[in-house]
Amino acid sequence: MVAETSSTKNxxxxxxxxxxxxxxxxxKFETYQAKDLNPNMSLLEMLDVVNDELERxxxxxxxxxxxxxxxxxxxxxxxxxxxPHGPHKGVATCQTYMRSFADGATITLEPFRAKAxxxxxxxxxxxxxxxxxxQAGGFISIRTGAAQDANATPIPxxxxxxxxxxxxxxxxxxxxxxCKNSSAMLFVSxxxxxxxLLPQGxxxxxxxxxxxxxxxxxxxxxxxxxxxxCSAACPKSISHDFIARMNRDYIAASFRQAFTAKSTxxxxxx
Amino acid sequence: xxxxxSKIPSGALPDKWRKYKAESLKxxxxxxxxxxxxxxxxxxxxxxxxxxxxxxxxxxVKTFVFHDTPRRAHSIAAQGGVNAAKNYQNDxxxxxxxxxxxxxxxxxxxxxxxxxxxxEVSVNIIDQCVAQGVPFAREYGGLLANRSFGGAQVSxxxxxxxxxxxxxxxxxxxxxxxxxxxxxVEIFPNEEMCDLVVIDGQAKGIITRNLNTGEIRRxxxxxxxxxxxxxxNVFNLSTYARGSNATAIWRAYKRGACFANPCYTQIHPTCxxxxxxxxxxxxxxxxxxxxxxxxxxxxKKEDCGKPPAEIAEEDRDYYLExxxxxxxxxxxxxxxxxxxxxMCDEGRGVGETGLxxxxxxxxxxxxxxxxxxKERYGNLFDIYHEITNESAYKTPMRIYPAVHYTMGGLWVxxxxxxxxxxxxxxxxxxxxxxxxxRLGASALMQGLADxxxxxxxxxxxxxxxxxxxSRPSVDGPAFKEAEENVRNTFKRxxxxxxxxxxxxxxxxxxxxxxxxxxxxxxxxxxxxERGLKEIPALREEYWKTVTVPGSADNxxxxxxxxxxxxxxxxxxxxxxxxxxxxxESCGGHFREEHQYPDGECKRDDENFAHVAGWEWxxxxxxxxxxxxPLNYETVKMSVRSYK
Ligand SMILES: Cc1cc2nc3c(=O)[nH]c(=O)nc-3n(C[C@H](O)[C@H](O)[C@H](O)COP(=O)(O)OP(=O)(O)OC[C@H]3O[C@@H](n4cnc5c(N)ncnc54)[C@H](O)[C@@H]3O)c2cc1C
Ligand code: FES
Numbered sequence: 070m071v072a073e074t075s076s077t078k079n080x081x082x083x084x085x086x087x088x089x090x091x092x093x094x095x096x097k098f099e100t101y102q103a104k105d106l107n108p109n110m111s112l113l114e115m116l117d118v119v120n121d122e123l124e125r126x127x128x129x130x131x132x133x134x135x136x137x138x139x140x141x142x143x144x145x146x147x148x149x150x151x152x153p154h155g156p157h158k159g160v161a162t163c164q165t166y167m168r169s170f171a172d173g174a175t176i177t178l179e180p181f182r183a184k185a186x187x188x189x190x191x192x193x194x195x196x197x198x199x200x201x202x203x204q205a206g207g208f209i210s211i212r213t214g215a216a217q218d219a220n221a222t223p224i225p226x227x228x229x230x231x232x233x234x235x236x237x238x239x240x241x242x243x244x245x246x247x248c249k250n251s252s253a254m255l256f257v258s259x260x261x262x263x264x265x266l267l268p269q270g271x272x273x274x275x276x277x278x279x280x281x282x283x284x285x286x287x288x289x290x291x292x293x294x295x296x297x298x299c300s301a302a303c304p305k306s307i308s309h310d311f312i313a314r315m316n317r318d319y320i321a322a323s324f325r326q327a328f329t330a331k332s333t334x335x336x337x338x339x
Numbered sequence: 340x341x342x343x344x345s346k347i348p349s350g351a352l353p354d355k356w357r358k359y360k361a362e363s364l365k366x367x368x369x370x371x372x373x374x375x376x377x378x379x380x381x382x383x384x385x386x387x388x389x390x391x392x393x394x395x396x397x398x399x400v401k402t403f404v405f406h407d408t409p410r411r412a413h414s415i416a417a418q419g420g421v422n423a424a425k426n427y428q429n430d431x432x433x434x435x436x437x438x439x440x441x442x443x444x445x446x447x448x449x450x451x452x453x454x455x456x457x458x459e460v461s462v463n464i465i466d467q468c469v470a471q472g473v474p475f476a477r478e479y480g481g482l483l484a485n486r487s488f489g490g491a492q493v494s495x496x497x498x499x500x501x502x503x504x505x506x507x508x509x510x511x512x513x514x515x516x517x518x519x520x521x522x523x524v525e526i527f528p529n530e531e532m533c534d535l536v537v538i539d540g541q542a543k544g545i546i547t548r549n550l551n552t553g554e555i556r557r558x559x560x561x562x563x564x565x566x567x568x569x570x571x572n573v574f575n576l577s578t579y580a581r582g583s584n585a586t587a588i589w590r591a592y593k594r595g596a597c598f599a600n601p602c603y604t605q606i607h608p609t610c611x612x613x614x615x616x617x618x619x620x621x622x623x624x625x626x627x628x629x630x631x632x633x634x635x636x637x638x639k640k641e642d643c644g645k646p647p648a649e650i651a652e653e654d655r656d657y658y659l660e661x662x663x664x665x666x667x668x669x670x671x672x673x674x675x676x677x678x679x680x681x682m683c684d685e686g687r688g689v690g691e692t693g694l695x696x697x698x699x700x701x702x703x704x705x706x707x708x709x710x711x712x713k714e715r716y717g718n719l720f721d722i723y724h725e726i727t728n729e730s731a732y733k734t735p736m737r738i739y740p741a742v743h744y745t746m747g748g749l750w751v752x753x754x755x756x757x758x759x760x761x762x763x764x765x766x767x768x769x770x771x772x773x774x775x776x777r778l779g780a781s782a783l784m785q786g787l788a789d790x791x792x793x794x795x796x797x798x799x800x801x802x803x804x805x806x807x808x809s810r811p812s813v814d815g816p817a818f819k820e821a822e823e824n825v826r827n828t829f830k831r832x833x834x835x836x837x838x839x840x841x842x843x844x845x846x847x848x849x850x851x852x853x854x855x856x857x858x859x860x861x862x863x864x865x866x867x868e869r870g871l872k873e874i875p876a877l878r879e880e881y882w883k884t885v886t887v888p889g890s891a892d893n894x895x896x897x898x899x900x901x902x903x904x905x906x907x908x909x910x911x912x913x914x915x916x917x918x919x920x921x922x923e924s925c926g927g928h929f930r931e932e933h934q935y936p937d938g939e940c941k942r943d944d945e946n947f948a949h950v951a952g953w954e955w956x957x958x959x960x961x962x963x964x965x966x967x968p969l970n971y972e973t974v975k976m977s978v979r980s981y982k
Contacts, residue, residue: 106617110615142415214791219468263472
């Protein structure tokens with residue numbers, strides 16, 4: 070239940086938290102009480118309070134991923150009451166505040182669930198698959214020092230702005246966790262879309278989309294069936310339009326790859 | 340005593356770097372490069388850019404981060420922008436002006452030659468980033484846009500909405516991923532460096548602990564680069580990411596690397612004020628907001644409790660505009676922060692705690708409309724709303740200074756090499772370019788300058804003197820000893836405490852409080868001496884009583900924190916010692932005893948125009964203060980004025 074309380078009255082909640090000691094260990098929900106919480110506290114700060122108490126008693130704190138705590142690093146993950154990053158649109162777990170919950174509420178916390186994101190401990194999953202997708206083509210092949218003057222190629226503001234919309238992805242994986250097929254299409258399309266909108270991205274445009282999509286499939290992410298749960302869960306509200314753009318790019322690239330003549334020369338020259 | 344020789348090349352300031360590169364720096368031939376292995380610890384702007392570039396050159400690179408992927412480094416959180424002397428705005432900017440602003444901004448406590456080089460390569464950074472596909476903000480004509488930052492009277496800051504650090508880091512990360520995909524860099528995520536291995540006086544490797552499995556491993560290399568970021572979390576509450584820590588540089592310090600100017604910390608003027616003791620971090624509101632926001636407090640104390648809308652224009656004190664008419668709301672950070680503190684000390688602070696000032700956008704909204712303001716700062720307004728539940732479109736933001744950056748760090752020479760040969764230090768982890776105060780948008784510039792354009796050249800100069808293939812075996816005694824040292828630290832932390840001391844966080848909070856009160860925005864002999872009494876006592880109590888549950892052989896976040904807080908406590912003590920010894924005020928280091936009647940910093944150039952490079956002498960022994968004199972050949976040291 071989302072109840073945006075603006076009062077400063079302290080609240081208490083019951084937590085049902087997924088505890089799992091390790092990747093190959095069984096997991097189960099444990100119940101904790103969190104009492105007398107300032108509603109302006111963030112959800113993660115509430116977990117800090119719970120953990121401090123556990124630690125003082127010598128008990129194992131709840132492991133959860135976090136770092137910047139301002140919605141930009143993409144470290145925090147977890148599913149809050151069935152939703153990746155919790156009840157609010159366009160924010161990450163770390164930007165979820167206790168005022169979003171009613172006094173006396175029960176809050177369920179689970180890790181992101183996806184085959185490609187195995188659980189490491191409690192609420193922490195292994196999202197390294199995203200790095201591998203990025204390595205398959207999420208870059209422009211320019212060596213340090215080889216660049217021309219930055220203003221030599223003007224870029225229409227609209228394209229630059231749209232590229233920035235795509236580039237805002239924080240790589241958290243909520244799109245995968247929200248998708249019933251565990252597809253990584255929103256993540257991949259955001260990267261592909263950013264570069265496809267920029268002149269610098271053109272030389273490798275075809276190989277990029279083909280390689281990144283192939284890698285995504287290889288790593289066990291599912292197919293996209295256009296449900297768009299991904300965009301709804303995305304803490305940066307990245308639009309599923311980028312998926313449509315990428316699909317067009319993918320088809321065009323496959324076509325060109327099949328029918329374009331390629332130089333077969335490997336000669337080096339003197 | 341360590342020898343802090345700066346190795347600044349001879350020649351006129353504007354020619355030093357070019358001539359040094361062309362004439363003096365030794366090169367490693369391409370066939371030999373792949374015989375050298377370089378360890379890079381950290382993949383923020385400095386570490387990613389260095390890793391990618393060194394591997395492009397042919398060196399074998401291993402990159403370690405404690406994060407689960409390099410893309411999460413704290414650099415990702417930088418909001419406002421990156422400086423470069425492009426002069427695209429035709430407003431009179433130049434390499435010299437950027438150099439001069441940075442020297443002056445640093446209150447004449449940085450090295451001229453380093454800063455000039457930084458200004459020179461700043462232009463290449465922008466070129467490089469654009470070529471990588473970094474979507475900087477653009478004007479309607481398609482050219483790059485700029486904004487202004489504090490301490491400058493030109494518009495030289497490039498930005499990508501309020502997410503500049505994110506975009507620059509993702510650019511560097513993409514270069515790193517390209518190299519990793521090609522097998523040229525090996526990346527080790529979740530791997531925390533816990534010790535440096537020094538053999539015959541040279542850095543030859545590191546010891547790491549894998550945060551997921553607890554495994555402790557040894558790694559040998561021909562050179563080690565630390566790009567591990569700043570240590571502001573000594574204060575507990577800061578704008579840093581929670582994980583940012585000092586362990587890598589602190590352990591290197593204990594292996595002989597000098598720590599320069601540890602007391603130089605930056606308190607950023609525009610952060611969301613503290614609201615409760617549960618708070619885990621403070622959130623920055625980018626300095627770019629000062630382009631269009633106006634800072635004020637009520638003229639009369641009685642008005643402080645009123646809603647801001649009910650305070651008439653003539654009853655508002657736009658104090659930065661009043662005191663610093665030529666820079667106004669864009670006065671440098673240290674100056675603006677202290678001014679805010681003075682207002683609150685006078686009883687004119689706003690908000691529940693009285694520790695806050697207004698940052699008001701009413702004029703900007705009149706000028707550009709709400710949509711215009713949204714386009715410039717939308718995401719910052721959103722963050723503000725999420726945290727405070729208030730809309731800054733309707734009512735002014737409340738802000739207060741918070742710990743944000745550390746100018747101090749490991750001492751490095753002109754080559755960015757520490758006094759331990761083979762140990763290079765880049766980015767915020769070194770002390771190099773910002774003197775006693777960093778100007779906004781200059782950390783991103785420095786991180787990328789170090790990684791893309793400086794260390795790739797200067798490391799060759801060192802490696803050219805290292806025999807290819809002479810890398811030591813990790814089975815040697817130095818590695819064994821270092822590993823034992825690391826294991827012992829974890830063992831001690833896990834040893835059952837008396838149970839009275841509380842959790843790691845409890846101790847971190849107590850340390851933060853001592854540091855903020857004793858070594859914060861304003862310091863005195865008395866507060867620092869108090870800190871120097873309280874911190875060692877805290878340290879003793881910590882080791883005796885802290886409760887760390889679990890074991891070291893799996894993922895244990897309490898243990899990770901405990902290991903880092905142990906270092907913060909020791910570093911905090913050194914910061915107080917350094918602040919006590921520096922009997923002057925300069926930049927972010929404000930000693931109340933040393934000020935002009937108007938409250939500005941009073942430097943003592945005769946006695947303190949130098950870098951203090953602290954040297955560890957062993958447990959329980961007095962740390963030594965070495966000195967590197969700062970010789971100004973081009974700029975005249977003068978009283979910094981922004982009036
Ligand atoms: C909120 C905020 C906003 C900012 N905005 C701006 C701005 O607009 N403009 C600007 O110029 N500057 C800004 N700064 C400052 C700037 O972001 C930082 O100074 C800079 O990004 C630091 O980069 P770095 O590469 O040195 O280190 P970091 O980005 O901190 O990276 C450190 C790296 O080291 C690794 N690491 C650390 N310790 C270990 C260890 N022991 N073992 C293994 N790995 C380790 C981490 O995993 C990480 O990869 C801002 C800072 C903050 C806090
Ligand atoms: S902790 Fe960084 S995005 Fe949530």
